[in-house]
Amino acid sequence: xxxxxxxxxxxxxxxxxxxxxxxxxxxxxxxxxxxxxxxxxxxxxxxxxxxxxxxxxxxxxxxxxxxxxxxxxxxxxxxxxxxxxxxxxxxxxxxxxxxxxxxxxxxxxxxxxxxxxxxxxxxxxxxxxxxxxxxxxxxxxxxxxxxxxxxxxxxxxxxxxxxxxxxxxxxxxxxxxxxxxxxxxxxxxxxxxxxxxxxxxxxxxxxxxxxxxxxxxxxxxxxxxxxxxxxxxxxxxxxxxxxxxxxxxxxxxxxxxxxxxxxxxxxxxxxxxxxxxxxxxxxxxxxxxxxxxxxxxxxxxxxxxxxxxxxxxxxxxxxxxxxxxxxxxxxxxxxxxxxxxxxxxxxxxxxxxxxxxxxxxxxxxxxxxxxxxxxxxxxxxxxxxxxxxxxxxxxxxxxxxxxxxxxxxxxxxxxxxxxxxxxxxxxxxxxxxxxxxxxxxxxxxxxxxxxxxxx
Amino acid sequence: xxxxxxxxxxxxxxxxxxxxxxxxxxxxxxxxxxxxxxxxxxxxxxxxxxxxxxxxxxxxxxxxxxxxxxxxxxxxxxxxxxxxxxxxxxxxxxxxxxxxxxxxxxxxxxxxxxxxxxxxxxxxxxxxxxxxxxxxxxxxxxxxxxxxxxxxxxxxxxxxxxxxxxxxxxxxxxxxxxxxxxxxxxxxxxxxxxxxxxxxxxxxxxxxxxxxxxxxxxxxxxxxxxxxxxxxxxxxxxxxxxxxxxxxxxxxxxxxxxxxxxxxxxxxxxxxxxxxxxxxxxxxxxxxxxxxxxxxxxxxxxxxxxxxxxxxxxxxxxxxxxxxxxxxxxxxxxxxxxxxxxxxxxxxxxxxxxxxxxxxxxxxxxxxxxxxxxxxxxxxxxxxxxxxxxxxxxxxxxxxxxxxxxxxxxxxxxxxxxxxxxxxxxxxxxxxxxxxxxxxxxxxxxxxxxxxxxx
Numbered sequence: 001x002x003x004x005x006x007x008x009x010x011x012x013x014x015x016x017x018x019x020x021x022x023x024x025x026x027x028x029x030x031x032x033x034x035x036x037x038x039x040x041x042x043x044x045x046x047x048x049x050x051x052x053x054x055x056x057x058x059x060x061x062x063x064x065x066x067x068x069x070x071x072x073x074x075x076x077x078x079x080x081x082x083x084x085x086x087x088x089x090x091x092x093x094x095x096x097x098x099x100x101x102x103x104x105x106x107x108x109x110x111x112x113x114x115x116x117x118x119x120x121x122x123x124x125x126x127x128x129x130x131x132x133x134x135x136x137x138x139x140x141x142x143x144x145x146x147x148x149x150x151x152x153x154x155x156x157x158x159x160x161x162x163x164x165x166x167x168x169x170x171x172x173x174x175x176x177x178x179x180x181x182x183x184x185x186x187x188x189x190x191x192x193x194x195x196x197x198x199x200x201x202x203x204x205x206x207x208x209x210x211x212x213x214x215x216x217x218x219x220x221x222x223x224x225x226x227x228x229x230x231x232x233x234x235x236x237x238x239x240x241x242x243x244x245x246x247x248x249x250x251x252x253x254x255x256x257x258x259x260x261x262x263x264x265x266x267x268x269x270x271x272x273x274x275x276x277x278x279x280x281x282x283x284x285x286x287x288x289x290x291x292x293x294x295x296x297x298x299x300x301x302x303x304x305x306x307x308x309x310x311x312x313x314x315x316x317x318x319x320x321x322x323x324x325x326x327x328x329x330x331x332x333x334x335x336x337x338x339x340x341x342x343x344x345x346x347x348x349x350x351x352x353x354x355x356x357x358x359x360x361x362x363x364x365x366x367x368x369x370x371x372x373x374x375x376x377x378x379x380x381x382x383x384x385x386x387x388x389x390x391x392x393x394x395x396x397x398x399x400x401x402x403x404x405x406x407x408x409x410x411x412x413x414x415x416x417x418x419x420x421x422x423x424x425x426x427x428x429x430x431x432x433x434x435x436x437x438x439x440x441x442x443x444x445x446x447x448x449x450x451x452x453x454x455x
Numbered sequence: 456x457x458x459x460x461x462x463x464x465x466x467x468x469x470x471x472x473x474x475x476x477x478x479x480x481x482x483x484x485x486x487x488x489x490x491x492x493x494x495x496x497x498x499x500x501x502x503x504x505x506x507x508x509x510x511x512x513x514x515x516x517x518x519x520x521x522x523x524x525x526x527x528x529x530x531x532x533x534x535x536x537x538x539x540x541x542x543x544x545x546x547x548x549x550x551x552x553x554x555x556x557x558x559x560x561x562x563x564x565x566x567x568x569x570x571x572x573x574x575x576x577x578x579x580x581x582x583x584x585x586x587x588x589x590x591x592x593x594x595x596x597x598x599x600x601x602x603x604x605x606x607x608x609x610x611x612x613x614x615x616x617x618x619x620x621x622x623x624x625x626x627x628x629x630x631x632x633x634x635x636x637x638x639x640x641x642x643x644x645x646x647x648x649x650x651x652x653x654x655x656x657x658x659x660x661x662x663x664x665x666x667x668x669x670x671x672x673x674x675x676x677x678x679x680x681x682x683x684x685x686x687x688x689x690x691x692x693x694x695x696x697x698x699x700x701x702x703x704x705x706x707x708x709x710x711x712x713x714x715x716x717x718x719x720x721x722x723x724x725x726x727x728x729x730x731x732x733x734x735x736x737x738x739x740x741x742x743x744x745x746x747x748x749x750x751x752x753x754x755x756x757x758x759x760x761x762x763x764x765x766x767x768x769x770x771x772x773x774x775x776x777x778x779x780x781x782x783x784x785x786x787x788x789x790x791x792x793x794x795x796x797x798x799x800x801x802x803x804x805x806x807x808x809x810x811x812x813x814x815x816x817x818x819x820x821x822x823x824x825x826x827x828x829x830x831x832x833x834x835x836x837x838x839x840x841x842x843x844x845x846x847x848x849x850x851x852x853x854x855x856x857x858x859x860x861x862x863x864x865x866x867x868x869x870x871x872x873x874x875x876x877x878x879x880x881x882x883x884x885x886x887x888x889x890x891x892x893x894x895x896x897x898x899x900x901x902x903x904x905x906x907x908x909x910x
Contacts, residue, residue, distance in 0.1 A: 103798050145637075184602075431631055
């Protein structure tokens with residue numbers, strides 16, 4: 001509980017930018033998945049690092065839980081204040097502070113969304129390519145180690161965040177990393193913070209890597225009669241080292257959802273959506289080689305989208321696939337899964353998962369970033385039917401076990417939050433306790449996003 | 456001091472593989488730079504993870520300092536037992552445990568050297584490209600976050616270590632990472648361990664990323680009249696996104712050293728050594744474009760080495776450049792520097808450094824991995840002349856300040872050890888104390904490589 005004294009102290013820092021209005025509390029208590037509404041006690045909208053530091057000092061002194069909030073698009077409850085306390089909403093810290101064209105990096109505040117950043121970069125010839133689908137905030141993407149459709153070429157947030165300004169639990173401010181392309185100067189605190197889901201500190205500034213806007217882009221769609229050969233074609237493509245910018249798999253059920261939601265008319269078969277980036281010559285060469293591979297695995301002819309508007313339509317469809325899947329069943333919520341396996345095990349993992357879902361009463365389209373070995377089953381449930389939720393969670397649990405059996409991970413990009421906490425021990429064993437020791441060292445009173453990620 | 460009881464306990468685990476022979480102690484008390492001989496009290500040669508765990512349990516119980524040793528090629532005293540205790544030499548844990556061709560990764564023991572690993576990989580079509588010059592052990596390379604000539608294309612150890620087995624201070628064994636290409640499952644312990652210089656745990660097994668052996672390789676050498684345009688040509692090359700596999704700068708003094716040491720006859724001018732990897736077509740395209748850039752900056756025509764033996768001779772010369780520089784002055788040792796700056800600041804940083812050295816009585820050839828913004832001045836000193844060592848260290852200190860002024864780092868690839876500890880505060884400020892807190896959490900009695908890296 002936030003005491004009146006503590007609230008008054010926070011108010012003296014934030015004035016009207018600290019609120020307990022029911023609508024704002026509720027808005028920050030929502031999630032994109034099946035979790036019930038969990039409003040915090042108050043919402044703070046800081047405008048500077050100094051304000052974030054003061055918030056933390058006050059919360060530290062009073063033992064108030066602090067949960068960071070960017071765009072609210074996380075999928076494992078990362079932004080829900082499950083232990084009460086305040087949510088720190090970074091919407092007002094959303095500026096680009098500097099773009100270093102020559103070094104291809106930018107310093108931004110954490111509340112900026114990836115689309116906002118790319119709009120600002122439009123005239124520079126540079127782009128920030130990490131694309132989890134949702135128009136997430138960069139701070140949130142860093143904190144969940146997000147990736148998405150383009151990671152196969154450009155890497156995840158791990159590879160694209162090179163430095164951070166972080167406010168720690170006690171309000172102290174640290175800077176991690178540098179603008180150099182590499183460093184061997186001590187522990188990699190940047191990588192420790194990326195993926196820590198707001199449990200070790202709050203990001204107030206970040207230096208991100210930018211990439212050149214490609215000279216040429218080609219995107220295409222092709223279908224397969226069966227799921228197996230589609231995935232095997234991806235494996236073969238990865239293994240010959242063809243540098244795809246995106247390669248997405250959608251099973252027949254996902255395609256049905258996309259058709260219905262976006263008014264498309266793809267055949268109801270497993271599909272690959274792909275994109276190549278590079279020089280005109282390189283893209284042409286890649287497209288040709290990829291065509292041969294697809295042909296070998298019995299894929300259909302491609303429908304190519306070289307015009308920007310056609311490509312945008314295609315990727316908008318892909319980005320809306322989650323909501324398209326939800327719309328397959330009225331009133332449904334999703335138990336979202338997110339396993340990632342070594343490429344060589346991808347076909348087995350996808351097929352076993354499809355059979356498992358098939359054998360259950362749960363509807364669960366499968367789609368994913370197969371170039372990374374990462375895929376999702378969107379398990380549709382009636383949020384009021386506890387039995388159905390249990391069945392879906394059992395399916396999700398078996399998927400996670402399958403990922404581990406194949407040497408993979410329980411989450412490729414969504415993170416842990418509290419949704420996947422029960423699986424952490426299976427993946428990490430004794431290393432999970434080590435995460436707990438690190439957490440305790442940096443946040444001894446456990447006020448930073450308590451109840452998430454850590455034992 | 457290792458008590459007789461402790462020694463007996465360690466002996467019961469290691470038998471004859473625990474030694475106090477003077478020659479072996481001395482051999483493990485040497486360093487590649489100007490540090491005086493620092494023999495440990497004993498050397499252990501474990502053969503398994505279980506033995507390493509038992510060693511740590513005994514040392515933990517008795518408060519014995521433990522310093523890990525791979526090939527002994529580190530440059531900042533990382534392997535020196537400056538607080539006494541034992542050195543754990545991983546020479547006998549040097550096997551390749553598994554190569555996963557399809558996923559392009561390998562599981563190896565930490566004592567294997569990069570050359571040994573590449574010999575084992577020769578028939579697979581795969582390679583481990585990280586190349587710091589010295590034939591270092593992979594464990595040591597991971598622990599110093601090493602990189603070298605090929606990082607500009609293939610990344611550093613940070614990007615190429617994807618999972619670890621680590622024995623912690625108390626002897627417990629953890630596994631970090633997975634074989635998936637990405638994961639969002641909790642804190643990135645792999646990245647925390649990589650670069651931690653044996654202060655957080657001992658690596659007993661590692662999963663590393665492999666890369667395809669390139670279809671075509673072209674290497675070349677060209678010279679410039681002045682240092683400035685050579686470096687500016689590199690900056691331009693990076694900025695157009697040309698994917699070089701290697702791009703090395705040597706100033707005229709380094710070239711003189713290489714000529715004398717390796718019997719070459721390069722003109723006594725600043726040089727670039729470059730290499731391109733890729734398909735035949737891609738390499739040809741890159742070579743042509745690079746030629747145009749070099750021409751624009753007044754570089755000489757290239758001498759191309761397309762035959763493997765000519766390329767090997769070239770890179771052997773580059774790899775021996777450190778010893779070549781040492782040989783410029785009889786009996787000299789080196790104060791080695793290793794700054795890394797944003798690419799846009801590289802020319803300024805190199806030129807300011809050259810002027811600073813020029814204005815001092817110290818001889819200091821400059822060379823480096825300029826594609827990463829990383830370069831070294833090899834400051835030659837008489838190891839018995841404290842005044843000269845002081846002058847060299849002052850020069851090194853000013854280089855580090857210069858790196859920080861330009862937004863860079865005090866060490867691109869050599870790490871901290873105790874040689875650069877005094878500079879950590881300037882680079883990290885309050886974040887250095889955070890490293891200390893993490894260290895204390897995982898090694899509360901400070902037995903793992905005490906005196907290195909941490910405040």
